[in-house]
Amino acid sequence: MTHRERVLAALSHEVPDRVPVDLGGTLATSINIGAYEKLKRHLGLTTPSEVFSLRSMIARVEDEILERFDIDTRSLPMLANSRPTERLPDGGYRDEWGVVRKQPEPQGHFMDVGNPLDGERTLEDVERHSWPDPEDPGYTRGLAEEAARLRGDTDCATILTLPVGPLHQAQWLRGYEAWMLDLAGDVDLYEAVMDKVTSIWLKISARMIEAAGRNVDVLLYGDDVGYQNGPMVSRSMYERRIRPYQERIFGLLRRSGAKVLYHSCGSVVSLIGDFIELGVDALNPVQVSAAGMDTARLKREFGQKIAFWGGVDTHHILPRGTPQEVREEVRRRLRDLAPGGGYVLCAVHNLQREVPPENIVAMYEEALASDVYGKQKPQRN
Amino acid sequence: MSQEDLGKLYDAILTGDTKTAVAVTQAALAAGTDPQVLVNQRMIPAMNEVGRRFDREEYFLPELLVAARAMKGALNLVRPLLAERGIEPTGRVVIGTVKGDMHDIGKSLVGSMLEGGGFQVTDLGVDVPPERFVAEAKAQGADIIALSALLTTTMTSMKSVLDALVAAGGRDKFKVIIGGAPVTQAYADSIGADGYSASASSAVTLARKLLGVAAAG
Secondary structure, eight states, rough: OOHHHHHHHHTTTTOOOOOOOOOSSSTTBBHHHHHHHHHHHHOOOOSSOHHHEETTTTOOHHHHHHHHHHHHHOOOOOOSSEEEEEEOOSSSSEEESSOEEESSSTOOOOEEOOTTTOSSSSHHHHHHHHOOOTTOGTTTTHHHHHHHHHHHHHSSSSEEEOOOOOOHHHEEEHHHHHHHHHHHHHHHHHHHHHHHHHHHHHHHHHHHHHHHHOOOEEEEOOOBBBBBSSSSSSSHHIIIIHHHHHHHHHHHHHHHHOOOOOOOOOOOGHHHHHHHHHHSSSEOOTTSSSSTTTHHHHHHHHHOOEEEEEEEOOTHHHHSSSSHHHHHHHHHHHHHHHHTEEEEEEESSSBBSSHHHHHHHHHHHHHHHHHHHTTTOOOOO | OOOOHHHHHHHHHHHHHHHHHHHHHHHHHHHTTHHHHHIIIIIIHOOOOOOOHHTSSSHHHHHHHHHHHHHHHHHEEEEEHHHTTTTOOOOOOEEETTTOOOOHHHHHHHHHHHTTTTTEEOOSSBOHHHHHHHHHHHHHHEEEEEOOOOSSSTTTHHHHHHHHHHTTTTGGGGGEEEOOTTOOOHHHHHOOOOOSSHHHHHHHHHHHHHOOOOOOO
């Protein structure tokens, strides 16, 4: 089985020859530059490291590492994720949406500190905002060529990470608290911002999908609708205020013919039925530390209709556990999620900078050595 | 001012109607209603009910935030009058998000719920250095220091605050409570914090318990 066949088999609920593994395939399944440098030192690699995406300080994962762990995925360039348009004297930056970010700690996340549509706003303010131009050639520059190159030079599944979703973008424009207050207290303003952001998002994404063409296997759209203890909003608010936007978004993704990978952190167990209806093929990151995200239950209740992508705990075990505990965690997730296919293994979200290299190595070694599919013959070659 | 009119304040907070909450409070104060009655019999019970609905998953963050905004609108009118009369709050809390972490909303919400519970809250904002927590807690005569962290990489700063308290010789003067997505009771125990809360509403219960005060309403 090629790497690509393995991923596509898993996403089609067929039994692959081994569990597919991801590192760096998307902006939500990669590794922070600090953790990456430690990993390289641990493995004896001395090449200079490069930041692939600035906002979360995600490293460009080099071929030596991808091959070392026999990674099944490859990422297309991330061209539309909070691009710095202006560097600021304090080391922060302003992005193309006007959001200002600051990096409180070296190698750490850039967090939004300036929200251009914050506070008391009118519908006119939203209209007058300096919106990014979805036709900007930068959003697709080099994408078609890189997609063709990856298809030609590797046998891996190529993944296109679409821009950070409209919910997040709107939160960054308004500020989280104001966005939440709008949801319950000023629906007109909420919808004005969401309508605008979603329409720009759909245009940029459609251009990216078209540029990558048939050389893309999986599309990743990320927009968090879960928190640690439960969904972000009530069932009725999800249905009235969020799902209509997601219907438009997933409609575009489904029409592309590629597999649809949806990323939402947090406890989303009560919304998985909606994701399935909306056409999601696989759910990432399966945040096992959030309420109700028990992998055995998820597989039992939803495993026939949706695949899982992630699942190795980054809240507690990867940063603070021993390599032995990491191996046990990998075995547990494989036992829960891998039977019958439908599972791509990686950490829950990007490997953060405090994750010891020994634990990263243990995670991939254990997954690759696993005989979870035992003597079962792959259903196709 | 009739009980029925005062009931409107309770309802306005519950539904997050700031305009009505402010108008009813203004009218009540103008009619000579005791500000402490407004707080103890309307505002605190309303925020207690908001917390209960949040715990029962009838309310989520948006409903909690609009309720807190309405409560604050009313409280801002009442607070100077309470101060004039020398009425002491339930307790004094200094709250902030620890160094290296810019997450604001969880910490602000806990602050609002504590205010709604009758506490005086000083919000130090985000990315707060350990020494500042110590200095402000001393300056405010705080009973409780409340720390928030939303990242596995920044929750370790909570330990630094406790270390700074010990170094400054004031550990036993304050109760330290912690919270945030990656934080657990086990982590609280391991760093020697006095309490952990998994939600904004249970933070109020925790703070009351630590200070040995009963809930109003």
